[in-house]
Each structure stands twice: as C-alpha cells, then as structure tokens.
Amino acid sequence: MGIFSRARPEAVPREDPISTILRLLVETEKHPLKRIPAAGLEGEAKEIAERLNTRLDAVASAEKEQQQFIADVSHELRTPLTVLRGTLEVVLEEDRPAEEYREAIGDALLEVRHLTRLSQNLLFLARGQSGRVTLSFANVDLGRFIVDVTRDLLPAAADRGIDLAAEAPDEPVRAFIDADRMQQVLHNLLENAIRYTRPEDRIRVRLSSAPDEATIEVIDTGIGIPPADQPYVFERFFRSDRARRAYSGGSGLGLSIVRWIVEAHKGRVEVESTVDRGTTFKVRLPLI
Ligand SMILES: Nc1ncnc2c1ncn2[C@@H]1O[C@H](COP(=O)(O)OP(=O)(O)OP(=O)(O)O)[C@@H](O)[C@H]1O
Ligand SMILES: [Mg+2]
Numbered sequence: 001m002g003i004f005s006r007a008r009p010e011a012v013p014r015e016d017p018i019s020t021i022l023r024l025l026v027e028t029e030k031h032p033l034k035r036i037p038a039a040g041l042e043g044e045a046k047e048i049a050e051r052l053n054t055r056l057d058a059v060a061s062a063e064k065e066q067q068q069f070i071a072d073v074s075h076e077l078r079t080p081l082t083v084l085r086g087t088l089e090v091v092l093e094e095d096r097p098a099e100e101y102r103e104a105i106g107d108a109l110l111e112v113r114h115l116t117r118l119s120q121n122l123l124f125l126a127r128g129q130s131g132r133v134t135l136s137f138a139n140v141d142l143g144r145f146i147v148d149v150t151r152d153l154l155p156a157a158a159d160r161g162i163d164l165a166a167e168a169p170d171e172p173v174r175a176f177i178d179a180d181r182m183q184q185v186l187h188n189l190l191e192n193a194i195r196y197t198r199p200e201d202r203i204r205v206r207l208s209s210a211p212d213e214a215t216i217e218v219i220d221t222g223i224g225i226p227p228a229d230q231p232y233v234f235e236r237f238f239r240s241d242r243a244r245r246a247y248s249g250g251s252g253l254g255l256s257i258v259r260w261i262v263e264a265h266k267g268r269v270e271v272e273s274t275v276d277r278g279t280t281f282k283v284r285l286p287l288i
Contacts, residue, residue, distance in 0.1 A: 017043065017044040017045035017048060020041065020045040021036070021045055021048050021049060021052075024036045024037065024049065033056060033059065033060050033063070034056075035053045035056055035057070036049045036052055036053055036056075037049075038050050038053060069236070072236065072237045073122065076118060076237065076251050077115070077118070080111040080114050080115050080118075081111075081115075083107075083111050084108055084111040084112070084115075087104050087107045087108050087111070088104065088108060090104070091104035110249075114249055114251075117251075118251050118253070121251070121253040121254075121257060122253070124257060125236065125253065125256060125257060125260065128257075128260045128264075133264075135178040135181060135264055135265070136178055137176040137177060137178055138176065138177070138178075138179060139174055139175075139176055140174065140175060140176075140177050140179050140182075141172040141173065141174055142168070142173045142174070142175055142177075142207055142209075142214055142216065142285075143168030143169060143172055143173055143207055144168075144172075145177075145179065145182070145183075146166045146168055146186065146205050146207050146216060147166045147168060149183050149186045149187065149190075149205075150164060150165070150166035150186075150190070150205050151166075152187075153187070153190045153191070153194065156191075156194055157190075157194050157203065160194060160197070160199055161199035161200060162194060162197055162199065162200075162201050162202070162203060163200075163201075163202045163203070164190075164194075164202075164203045164204075164205075165203075165204060165205075166204070166205040166206075166207075167204060167205070167206045167207070168206075168207040169207065169208065169209065173207060173209045173214050173287070174287070175214055175285050175286075175287050175288070176288055177265060177285065178261075178264075178265070181261045181264070181265075182261065182265070184257065184258075184261060185257075185258050185261050185262060185283060186205070186216070186218070188254040188255065188257060188258050189218040189258060189281050189283075190203065190205070190218060191254065192254060192255070192281075193218055193220040193222065193279070195243075195246060195247045195250070196220070196222045196223050196242075196243055196246050196247070196279070197220050197221065197222030197223065197278075198222065198223070201220060201221045201222050201278075202220070202221045203218070203219065203220045203221075204217075204218075204219045204220075205217070205218055205219075206219065209287065211287070212286060212287055213284055213285065213286060213287060214284070214285050214287055215282055215283065215284050215285075216282070216283045216285070217280055217281070217282050217283075218280070218281045218283075219278065219279075219280045220278050220279050220280075221277070221278040222278055222279060223242055223243075223246055223275070223276065224242075224273045224274050224275040224276050224277055224278055224279055225240060225242075225271065225273040225275070225279055226240065226242070226275055230271055230273060233255050233271060234255045234256055234258070234259045234269070234271075235252075235256065236252065236253060236256045237251065237252040237253065238252045239251075239252040242275075258281075258283075262283055262285070265285055265286075266285075266286050267283060267284050267285040267286060268283075268284050269281060269282065269283050269284070270282045270284070
C-alpha cells in the first residue's frame with residue numbers, strides 16, 4: 001500500500017458556515033446595504049445569508065421611505081415659505097398706507113400658522129413612528145365625548161353655513177380611549193368634512209355600538225373622493241386635486257395621524273365616498 005492511498009477523497013476541507021458568511025461579509029464590506037450572494041451556498045450558511053438578506057431588504061426599504069419623506073417635507077415647506085417671502089418683499093418695496101401693512105402681516109401670519117401646524121403634525125408622526133408617543137387610556141362614555149368634541153367645531157361649521165350635529169344612543173357606550181388623542185382624530189375628520197363640503201351641506205357624527213365594537217361615523221354630503229384616490233387618502237402628504245381646488249392650505253397629514261391614533265387603540269378606520277354626493281369615515285374601536 002503506497003503512502004498516497006491514505007488521503008480519502010472527501011478530505012478536501014469544507015469551509016464551515018460561519019467562516020463562509022464571515023468571508024462574504026468581508027467581501028461585500030464596501031457596500032453595507034448590498035445583499036449577500038446566497039446562490040452558491042448550502043445548508044446553514046445559506047440560511048444565515050438569506051435571513052441577513054431579509055433584514056437588509058427591510059433596512060434598505062426603510063431608508064428609501066425616509067428619503068422620500070424628507071423630499072416630501074422639503075416640498076411642503078417650499079410653498080408657504082415662497083408665499084411668505086413674496087408677501088413681505090412686496091410690502092417692503094416702498095412706503096405704504098398702514099392698512100396695506102396690516103393686510104400683508106395678516107397674510108404672512110396665515111402662512112406662519114400653516115407652517116406651525118405642519119411642523120406639529122410632522123413631529124407627532126415622527127414621535128409616533130419611533131414609539132415615543134405614549135397613550136393614557138381612560139374609561140370614557142363615547143356618546144358624551146362625540147357631543148362635546150362636535151360642539152367645539154360648531155362655530156367653524158356655522159361660518160361656512162354647514163349644518164353640523166352629533167347623534168348618540170341614549171345609553172352610555174363606554175370604551176378605554178386616550179381622550180386627547182381621540183379628540184385629535186375627531187377634530188381632523190370634522191375639519192376635513194367642513195373643508196371639503198359646500199355651503200348648505202350637512203355633517204353628522206354618529207355613534208353606534210355592537211357587543212364588542214363601537215363605531216363613530218363622520219358623514220358629510222360634500223365634494224366626495226374619486227374611487228381612484230380613495231386607497232391613498234391615509235397616506236402622508238396625499239391630497240386629491242379636487243381637495244386642492246376646494247382648499248389650498250392643507251398638507252395631507254391629517255388622515256395619516258387619524259390612522260396612526262386609531263390603530264394605536266387597536267381599532268381601524270375606513271372610508272366610503274361618492275363624488276359630489278359625500279364621504280363617510282368610520283372609526284371602529286374595540287370595547288372591553
Ligand atoms: N370629508 C372629505 N371629503 C372629501 N375629500 C376628503 C375628505 N377627507 C379627506 N379627503 C381627501 O383626503 C385627502 C387627505 O386628507 P388629510 O386630512 O390627510 O389632508 P388635508 O386635509 O389635505 O391636509 P391637512 O389635514 O394635513 O391639513 C384630502 O386632501 C382630500 O383629498
Ligand atoms: Mg385634513
């Protein structure tokens with residue numbers, strides 16, 4: 001027997017999975033978000049690579065979303081800042097009567113209010129996303145709650161000649177909610193209903209309850225939302241063309257805040273709408 005026959009064929013050393021992954025990570029070091037080439041791998045090495053790739057995909061898509069968000073924010077800031085700058089530049093060009101200064105300052109203030117609201121909404125969404133908004137739940141009678149919140153918005157509705165009222169069952173419907181946040185939900189929905197309706201239109205806030213769920217509906221007879229736009233209304237910065245024509249001051253954040261708050265209550269929010277006939281938003285909340 002010669003000495004060479006002792007080497008068995010499978011003795012070619014196989015790289016263990018950890019070393020394989022380590023080698024691939026070092027090789028792709030310059031491109032930290034690039035997937036690890038998993039095609040030629042087997043067994044545990046393949047599984048580790050695939051799991052890492054799933055994580056990398058998630059990070060890459062979060063980063064893409066973040067970039068889009070920054071682009072959208074910059075775009076939203078540009079219009080009010082341009083208007084603000086134009087207004088102030090024009091009024092400062094020459095001496096003017098006091099009345100004209102007053103008017104310009106009033107216009108500038110509107111834009112400043114718009115920017116303030118925009119920054120508050122953005123801050124809220126950013127905090128919500130990073131889990132820094134804590135809700136404090138309390139046992140609340142939803143019937144009283146909707147009547148009280150609706151009352152706050154009666155003057156705004158009356159200004160536009162819109163008939164607004166709340167309808168609740170006689171018996172109390174109790175739920176655990178964060179009343180301040182839920183007030184923000186109802187405010188945003190009512191503000192939309194008031195904006196996207198015409199004088200003489202009607203808005204109703206209606207509460208109903210099933211054994212395990214309460215539903216708050218905000219029903220308006222306003223301009224409606226085209227079917228093609230309905231899937232997008234809860235997305236940040238989305239505004240339909242007819243909404244832009246009806247009211248230019250919005251930024252498309254109200255409903256994303258509504259959805260965030262409702263989901264933080266383990267509820268859901270739905271929209272039904274017919275163009276020129278009206279829109280209904282339904283907020284469904286679990287009862288305990
Ligand atoms: N009651 C409604 N009737 C018709 N369209 C609506 C109604 N509510 C929402 N929409 C549509 O959904 C879009 C998004 O609403 P959202 O409240 O998020 O933003 P916005 O009202 O445009 O601005 P913001 O609330 O940030 O001031 C609106 O621009 C409009 O196109
Ligand atoms: Mg809105």
